[in-house]
Amino acid sequence: MLKVNGNGLLIVVSGPSGAGKDTICKNLVDITDNTWISISMTSRSPRNGEVEGKDYFFVTREEFEEKIEEEKFLEYAMYNNNYYGTPKDKIEDYLNSGIDVILVIDIQGAINIKKLIPSALFIFIMPPDMKTLKQRLIGRKTETKEKVIERFQTAYNEINHLKKYNYVVVNDEVDNAVSKVQAIIKAEKCRVDRIEEIHLDNKEEIIHEILMDNDFNNDEMRI
Numbered sequence: 001m002l003k004v005n006g007n008g009l010l011i012v013v014s015g016p017s018g019a020g021k022d023t024i025c026k027n028l029v030d031i032t033d034n035t036w037i038s039i040s041m042t043s044r045s046p047r048n049g050e051v052e053g054k055d056y057f058f059v060t061r062e063e064f065e066e067k068i069e070e071e072k073f074l075e076y077a078m079y080n081n082n083y084y085g086t087p088k089d090k091i092e093d094y095l096n097s098g099i100d101v102i103l104v105i106d107i108q109g110a111i112n113i114k115k116l117i118p119s120a121l122f123i124f125i126m127p128p129d130m131k132t133l134k135q136r137l138i139g140r141k142t143e144t145k146e147k148v149i150e151r152f153q154t155a156y157n158e159i160n161h162l163k164k165y166n167y168v169v170v171n172d173e174v175d176n177a178v179s180k181v182q183a184i185i186k187a188e189k190c191r192v193d194r195i196e197e198i199h200l201d202n203k204e205e206i207i208h209e210i211l212m213d214n215d216f217n218n219d220e221m222r223i
């Protein structure tokens with residue numbers, strides 16, 4: 001009856017470093033069909049345990065700049081002195097084949113995507129409070145003290161942009177936050193602006209069927 005736009009949703013997820021964006025998105029794709037997390041390219045060094053092609057495509061600054069020249073990115077930004085970018089290839093194919101694509105990117109990237117693709121869904125992940133953010137960033141054991149401070153300073157600036165997003169999810173418990181993100185995506189798919197056509201059966205035909213219904217007994221009606 002309703003023909004709805006069957007393209008996948010482009011979902012942009014941002015939030016301060018350590019808020020839990022990766023944790024939430026990875027948990028979400030584990031329990032959700034037809035959802036893919038885009039793998040970014042970066043000039044930062046891999047952390048312990050990070051896998052090339054799974055967490056990021058790791059390149060040198062020069063290689064990254066070559067890709068910029070070749071227009072290989074949908075968007076890119078400099079975050080704490082390193083390049084990060086979303087490779088263009090694959091995204092359009094996934095979206096056209098009905099697969100939702102998640103971009104876990106910073107605020108500058110989100111602002112650029114908003115200009116390019118205004119229909120994308122923008123979700124901001126917040127920590128329950130800033131002391132918890134500090135504990136999570138330190139607890140992850142991926143950053144030096146200087147880098148933690150740098151990221152913490154960036155975090156305060158990032159939170160100023162919160163209202164540019166459509167939704168905010170406070171990451172208190174992972175399962176709770178994941179189910180909120182899932183609910184937001186479900187709701188987004190029910191938006192009336194995704195409807196392309198409305199096809200209704202002929203009204204006169206249905207009224208005629210009611211009139212001709214010999215089993216219909218008005219006497220059974222009770223008030």
Ligand code: ADP
Pocket residue numbers: 015016017018019020021022023024136137139140171172173174
């Ligand atoms: P981000 O991708 O936003 O930088 P991560 O997903 O890497 O953040 O999470 C930062 C750290 O906090 C990780 O060590 C992760 O395991 C932990 N973490 C994430 N969400 C929660 C949560 N709800 N409760 C406790 N720890 C969490």
Ligand code: 5GP
Pocket residue numbers: 014015016017021040041044075076077079084085086087104105106107108109110
């Ligand atoms: P991290 O070094 O913690 O992996 O990422 C640092 C920041 O860069 C995070 O806010 C992360 O979301 C963001 N980021 C990761 N990939 C991209 C990308 O492709 N584009 C942009 N603009 N930001 C990205």
